[in-house]
Amino acid sequence: MTEAALEHARLQELVAAFADGELPPDEGRAVQAHLRGCARCRRELALQQELSRALAKEPARGASAGLRRRIERVGAPAPGRSAFLWKRRWAAPAAAALVLIGIAGAALRGRHGQRPVAEIPMIRDALADCRRVMGRNFPRKADLRAVAEGLQFPVHPLDRPGAELFSTWKTTLAGSPAAGLAYRWRGILVVQYAVPTELIRQQPEVAEALRGAGFYAASEQGQGIIAFLEGGSGTVLVADVPPEELRRLML
Amino acid sequence: MKAEPKRARFQSSTLPHLDRLVTLASHWADGQEAEDDVQETYTRAWIAFDQLRDVGAAFPWLCQILRTVANERRRTRARRQELVFITELEAAHEEIVASDAPSPLDELLARLEAGRLREALRSIPEDFAEAIELHDGQGLKYREIAQVTSVPIGTVMSRISRGRALLAGLLTFSDEKRAKRGVGT
Numbered sequence: 001m002t003e004a005a006l007e008h009a010r011l012q013e014l015v016a017a018f019a020d021g022e023l024p025p026d027e028g029r030a031v032q033a034h035l036r037g038c039a040r041c042r043r044e045l046a047l048q049q050e051l052s053r054a055l056a057k058e059p060a061r062g063a064s065a066g067l068r069r070r071i072e073r074v075g076a077p078a079p080g081r082s083a084f085l086w087k088r089r090w091a092a093p094a095a096a097a098l099v100l101i102g103i104a105g106a107a108l109r110g111r112h113g114q115r116p117v118a119e120i121p122m123i124r125d126a127l128a129d130c131r132r133v134m135g136r137n138f139p140r141k142a143d144l145r146a147v148a149e150g151l152q153f154p155v156h157p158l159d160r161p162g163a164e165l166f167s168t169w170k171t172t173l174a175g176s177p178a179a180g181l182a183y184r185w186r187g188i189l190v191v192q193y194a195v196p197t198e199l200i201r202q203q204p205e206v207a208e209a210l211r212g213a214g215f216y217a218a219s220e221q222g223q224g225i226i227a228f229l230e231g232g233s234g235t236v237l238v239a240d241v242p243p244e245e246l247r248r249l250m251l
Numbered sequence: 252m253k254a255e256p257k258r259a260r261f262q263s264s265t266l267p268h269l270d271r272l273v274t275l276a277s278h279w280a281d282g283q284e285a286e287d288d289v290q291e292t293y294t295r296a297w298i299a300f301d302q303l304r305d306v307g308a309a310f311p312w313l314c315q316i317l318r319t320v321a322n323e324r325r326r327t328r329a330r331r332q333e334l335v336f337i338t339e340l341e342a343a344h345e346e347i348v349a350s351d352a353p354s355p356l357d358e359l360l361a362r363l364e365a366g367r368l369r370e371a372l373r374s375i376p377e378d379f380a381e382a383i384e385l386h387d388g389q390g391l392k393y394r395e396i397a398q399v400t401s402v403p404i405g406t407v408m409s410r411i412s413r414g415r416a417l418l419a420g421l422l423t424f425s426d427e428k429r430a431k432r433g434v435g436t
Contacts, residue, residue, distance in 0.1 A: 055368055
């Protein structure tokens with residue numbers, strides 16, 4: 001291939017970006033100079049521009065009135081529920097919405113009371129991890145074997161009808177390795193953390209609750225946290241539903 | 252942060268993009284599924300809203316969430332049928348740009364019914380179609396598309412260029428060949 005042909009091949013690749021005004025000035029000038037002497041690339045430029053213009057004129061579908069109403073309700077406080085709750089089109093009001101994110105830690109207090117729930121290290125880190133994964137829109141893979149690999153405790157996924165596992169990730173809670181698992185369940189998102197049993201026992205408020213009721217539950221404005229021991233590991237569940245409802249997911 | 256001021260900021264930052272998101276969602280899913288994806292997108296966006304630093308970048312951010320939602324449902328692969336015959340489309344495109352004859356595209360585009368061009372995008376490979384839809388349909392810059400689709404900007408450039416070439420090839424593909432292939436535009 002001649003030098004001119006090579007240059008043509010290189011610049012031809014840039015014609016679309018030139019048409020879209022996306023080239024840096026020096027490359028733009030190079031393409032412009034090439035276009036003056038290359039009929040093929042001029043036709044390519046016209047083709048790219050025509051299609052781009054035609055696509056820009058394509059009609060937008062637009063949101064239905066029902067969808068717009070539902071979207072406008074996102075974040076609206078509901079009686080007795082959190083400001084984060086939001087009803088999906090098909091969901092019962094009590095089964096609405098999502099994980100504990102964006103909640104000021106100081107405002108979160110559990111029924112066990114001595115210190116705010118969000119100051120319990122394991123819970124604090126679970127909430128922070130929730131924010132992190134939600135901010136990244138959840139890891140895209142759901143691989144139980146990979147997430148359990150290297151952990152010194154078993155990872156038991158939730159086994160309840162309708163709980164659909166869609167994401168897994170490794171994380172650390174209060175300095176201990178943990179596995180994060182995210183589910184869709186009855187129109188809400190539920191995040192599960194599998195942790196070592198020792199970690200559960202090291203949190204005084206949690207350990208005290210386990211000795212009494214057999215599980216730890218905390219809530220604020222309808223959002224729930226449940227922690228319990230089962231099958232040689234600890235489980236922490238976080239979702240924006242009351243802990244009573246969340247308990248139905250206990251193993 | 253108080254919920255209501257946050258909600259007001261959320262609404263002013265995201266609601267103006269609702270129609271565009273529905274249009275984009277329609278690229279990945281049909282009818283009610285597209286609206287469900289948009290609803291899920293707004294739910295996730297509300298929860299992660301504190302992490303949006305630049306409200307001017309709200310639309311690409313929403314696109315990124317929507318794309319993840321759509322991918323999670325794994326619809327894209329299921330929707331796209333065996334309609335891709337790239338070599339022949341590239342040959343058809345080459346006929347247009349190599350010929351001195353007037354381009355048939357102008358007339359073809361003028362005759363095309365509204366909405367059909369976006370439909371035709373469904374017959375070219377997803378990666379190309381997605382980049383074109385985000386740029387030409389939704390007005391994103393190349394760097395924003397790179398961010399939304401997690402690929403280098405050079406890849407975006409290539410996908411848009413090649414995708415439009417394939418689209419041109421598809422539109423000018425002869426009716427006879429199109430019927431044989433079962434392609435509709």
